[in-house]
Amino acid sequence: VGGDYYDVLQNGSRIKIGIGDVTGHGLESGVLMLMVQSVARALQETNEGNPHQFLDRLNRAIYKNIERTNTGKHLSLAFLDFEDERVTLSGQHEDVLVMRAGGEVERIDTLDLGLPVGLENDISQFIDTRDIAFGSGDVIVLHTDGVTEAEDEDKRLFGFERLCQSVQRRHGSSAEDIKTGIIDDLMAHIGIQKIHDDITLVIIRHT
Structure with a gap:
């Protein structure tokens, strides 16, 4: 049962993309992921447009559910709010990779x-939040x-640098082609090794 979370939330012209990873594996992780999905969608319907308030309210709801069910789980979770040629990033998760239209790559902690x-x-x-410029041709x-912790036969991680190179x-x-290319590179790296974790990859390209 997967514990990775991602969703595209849209309410009118507002678009929010979320990505996260619940600790551990199994049924409890999958259930918590579904809780997050439900709460996030409900909050989006309330027209909560403030990224700080959105994440705060979501956390309080999830914390109460975790406390009630006594699962001891939690998750990394980040949201991106898209507006015109700007993205507002909030929440703690894996580093975000941005490839500019000119081919330069930025790593956002x-x-x-x-x-x-x-x-x-x-x-x-x-x-906290961070604004990211997102113009035509940016990815x-x-x-x-x-993705980054996938191992080859010698226990070497795929890593963020290989991810950057694959995108470039x-x-x-x-x-779609970027996603397919990254997955091809990742599978070539893993080889015959067993995949031990969920793999979630989301590519957003500004037209």
Whole structure:
């Protein structure tokens, strides 16, 4: 049962993309992922447009559910709010990769943008946002650690640098072709090894 979360939330002209990873594996992780999906969709319907408030309210709801069910789970979780040629990033998850239209790659750390969701009732003081320019031809790559921590036969990780190189090799390609290319590179790296974690990859390309 998967514990990775991603969703595309749309309400009118507002688009929010979420990605996260629940600790551990199994049924409890999958159930928590579904809780997050349900709460996030409900909040989007309330027209909560403030990224800070959105994540704070979601965390409080998830924390109460975790406390009630006594699962001891939590998750990394980040959201991207899209508006015109700008993206607002909030929450703590894996680093975000941005490839500019010219082929340059930027690595955006999310460590200071939040805390794991469900770990504490009130994480509001730790939530922060970062604005990212997102113009024509730019590409944003979101992933869970199942991508970067995938191992080859010698226990070498695929890693963020290989991910960057894989994206750069597809500079100018469509989002679908970039995704397919990364998966091909990842599977070639893993080889005959067993895949031990969920793999989630989201590619967003500005037309």
